[in-house]
Amino acid sequence: MNLPLEYALPPRHWFIRYAHQPGALVGLGIGLVILLIAIFANIIAPTNPKVTVADALHAPSLAHWFGADDLGRDTFSNVIHGTRVALIVGLVTALTSTLIGTLVGLVSGYVGGWWDDLLMRVTETFQMLPRFFLALLLVSLFGSNIMWVALMLGLTFWTGPARLLRSQVLSIKNREFVIAARSIGAHELAIMFRHVLPNAFAPVVVSAARQIAGAILTEAGLSFLGLGDPTLVSWGQLLNNAQRFIRTAWWLFVFPGAALALTILSTTLIADGLVAALRPQTHE
Amino acid sequence: MRAYLVRRLLQLAPVVLLILAINFTLIQLAPGDPVLILAGDSGNETYYAEMRAKYGLDRPAYEQFARYVLNILRGDFGYSFRYGQPVFAVILERVPATLLLMLTAQTIAIIVGIGLGMIAGSRPSGNLGLFIRTGAALGYALPVFWIGQLSILFFAYQLGWFPVYGMESLRAGYTGIARVFDIAHHLALPALTLAVVEIGLLVRLTDATLRDLSGEDFARTARAKGLRETIVVRRHILRNALLPVVTAIGGQLGALLTGAVLVEIVFAWPGLGRLLYDAMLARDYPLLMAMFLVSAFGVVIGNLITDLLYTRIDPRVRFEAR
Numbered sequence: 001m002n003l004p005l006e007y008a009l010p011p012r013h014w015f016i017r018y019a020h021q022p023g024a025l026v027g028l029g030i031g032l033v034i035l036l037i038a039i040f041a042n043i044i045a046p047t048n049p050k051v052t053v054a055d056a057l058h059a060p061s062l063a064h065w066f067g068a069d070d071l072g073r074d075t076f077s078n079v080i081h082g083t084r085v086a087l088i089v090g091l092v093t094a095l096t097s098t099l100i101g102t103l104v105g106l107v108s109g110y111v112g113g114w115w116d117d118l119l120m121r122v123t124e125t126f127q128m129l130p131r132f133f134l135a136l137l138l139v140s141l142f143g144s145n146i147m148w149v150a151l152m153l154g155l156t157f158w159t160g161p162a163r164l165l166r167s168q169v170l171s172i173k174n175r176e177f178v179i180a181a182r183s184i185g186a187h188e189l190a191i192m193f194r195h196v197l198p199n200a201f202a203p204v205v206v207s208a209a210r211q212i213a214g215a216i217l218t219e220a221g222l223s224f225l226g227l228g229d230p231t232l233v234s235w236g237q238l239l240n241n242a243q244r245f246i247r248t249a250w251w252l253f254v255f256p257g258a259a260l261a262l263t264i265l266s267t268t269l270i271a272d273g274l275v276a277a278l279r280p281q282t283h284e
Numbered sequence: 285m286r287a288y289l290v291r292r293l294l295q296l297a298p299v300v301l302l303i304l305a306i307n308f309t310l311i312q313l314a315p316g317d318p319v320l321i322l323a324g325d326s327g328n329e330t331y332y333a334e335m336r337a338k339y340g341l342d343r344p345a346y347e348q349f350a351r352y353v354l355n356i357l358r359g360d361f362g363y364s365f366r367y368g369q370p371v372f373a374v375i376l377e378r379v380p381a382t383l384l385l386m387l388t389a390q391t392i393a394i395i396v397g398i399g400l401g402m403i404a405g406s407r408p409s410g411n412l413g414l415f416i417r418t419g420a421a422l423g424y425a426l427p428v429f430w431i432g433q434l435s436i437l438f439f440a441y442q443l444g445w446f447p448v449y450g451m452e453s454l455r456a457g458y459t460g461i462a463r464v465f466d467i468a469h470h471l472a473l474p475a476l477t478l479a480v481v482e483i484g485l486l487v488r489l490t491d492a493t494l495r496d497l498s499g500e501d502f503a504r505t506a507r508a509k510g511l512r513e514t515i516v517v518r519r520h521i522l523r524n525a526l527l528p529v530v531t532a533i534g535g536q537l538g539a540l541l542t543g544a545v546l547v548e549i550v551f552a553w554p555g556l557g558r559l560l561y562d563a564m565l566a567r568d569y570p571l572l573m574a575m576f577l578v579s580a581f582g583v584v585i586g587n588l589i590t591d592l593l594y595t596r597i598d599p600r601v602r603f604e605a606r
Contacts, residue, residue, distance in 0.1 A: 121298065128538075129583070130576070130582075131538060132539075133542070134576065137576050142315065224429050224546060225561060226564065239429060246433055253434075254434070257427060260427050261425050265421065265422065265425035268424060
């Protein structure tokens with residue numbers, strides 16, 4: 001009998017299921033390239049992104065592939081260096097929000113009762129806040145250091161993973177293997193972290209991948225409003241600067257925007273691939 | 285129904301209180317004197333003294349919070365130096381332009397997004413479905429302000445189909461129906477830009493929900509009765525698929541507002557986005573704080589409306605509420 005791949009293989013072979021999806025592989029490929037570019041930005045970028053190396057508004061040419069801005073700074077070098085800000089924000093935010101969300105969701109689902117009520121009310125309330133405006137307020141009041149921006153986005157992004165994990169924990173906490181662990185005298189904390197959490201975690205992984213995209217887009221939006229880290233180059237800033245030259249210098253916004261879109265597309269494809277790969281454990 | 289409404293309104297009270305508490309905490313925690321945040325960066329000492337007295341800044345924190353909440357409840361959101369009037373009035377003046385943009389974009393997105401999602405969802409395999417799904421993933425991945433910049437370059441500058449900036453041709457002095465057409469002409473490009481991301485989301489969601497539901501028992505029963513597939517989809521599956529879609533639309537309100545703000549800056553649309561941008565450049569903190577409050581309240585009210593829509597779409601919700 002020919003079972004669909006997602007049922008024919010045991011859950012632990014998720015990477016095989018992942019590798020059978022062309023879209024997911026493309027996403028992973030783009031993602032890896034972007035990661036390498038971010039790590040080796042200093043070597044790849046031909047010029048220092050903050051230094052004038054060409055005429056003002058130099059059009060794309062062999063010497064300057066993506067042209068130059070109004071101060072003669074090389075756009076290609078700027079786009080290359082922008083990957084760093086994007087990835088730092090994406091990864092740190094996703095890590096922070098997943099950590100907070102995991103703790104809240106686990107306690108809420110596993111402990112239940114009064115704690116569950118309280119934590120879920122708080123989560124629902126947080127979910128209603130307009131995140132972007134909150135982030136904007138926080139950045140304009142407390143400064144826009146890149147790590148701070150990422151942490152702060154994490155503080156506004158955790159509600160999704162918290163709710164996901166809670167519903168997973170609720171469906172798992174009364175299964176036989178949990179009861180078995182308790183019956184042999186395992187500590188409640190050990191059951192929570194060693195037995196329940198690993199079995200409930202799959203959807204949270206998917207949501208973390210989606211949050212990378214969300215965080216990168218939010219940071220780009222903040223930078224586009226002029227609230228980015230002034231010491232670093234980010235795609236949002238480049239797009240903000242390009243706003244004055246839409247008619248005269250298309251290269252100033254086409255390339256940074258394309259880099260941003262490719263990054264978001266890559267994480268979306270990876271997340272979609274993970275959903276299918278982790279299918280028996282996710283109910284997205 | 286009325287009992288349900290009252291219950292929902294009561295549930296919103298803690299939300300509103302938390303929003304106020306966050307705002308208050310931010311004022312307290314921000315570096316520097318809180319009076320700067322409440323009165324703005326104007327440097328006027330007599331005004332600062334007045335504001336210290338009004339908000340009781342020398343009193344204990346709980347009293348300060350009580351005064352803050354009372355002032356908000358009275359509709360006093362602070363005073364903007366840049367505009368020389370109460371911030372609430374400044375904001376209200378800009379709301380219609382943003383609402384017009386958001387509602388138009390949302391209407392386009394709902395019609396096109398759910399429509400394309402239905403087409404894709406009823407064709408799990410095949411090229412058309414694949415094409416729509418790929419397009420949706422792409423639309424969802426594009427930063428909204430970048431789509432705006434691209435469409436200005438292409439549709440406004442290159443093709444000259446649409447005006448580049450603003451909400452109407454003020455110099456032309458149109459009135460009546462001519463003015464309506466003029467505004468619609470200016471509205472088209474920003475609204476379509478804003479709709480693209482929302483369409484991407486709705487297509488993905490409708491498609492996924494339809495595909496999930498088409499394997500359910502009720503769908504199988506409908507097919508077993510011998511109904512045509514289009515009827516099965518339209519009458520049976522789509523009705524059930526609407527619930528998650530409506531939830532998503534309601535949950536997207538904050539994101540839509542954000543998108544509108546960014547799109548407004550690209551197209552110089554005279555709504556809240558421009559106001560926000562100018563407030564930030566001028567470090568007009570009372571205006572920034574009030575905009576957060578107003579947008580948060582707006583999202584809360586939007587969520588309430590979504591919940592009420594539920595009871596229309598799904599009778600089960602209404603029965604539970606009783």
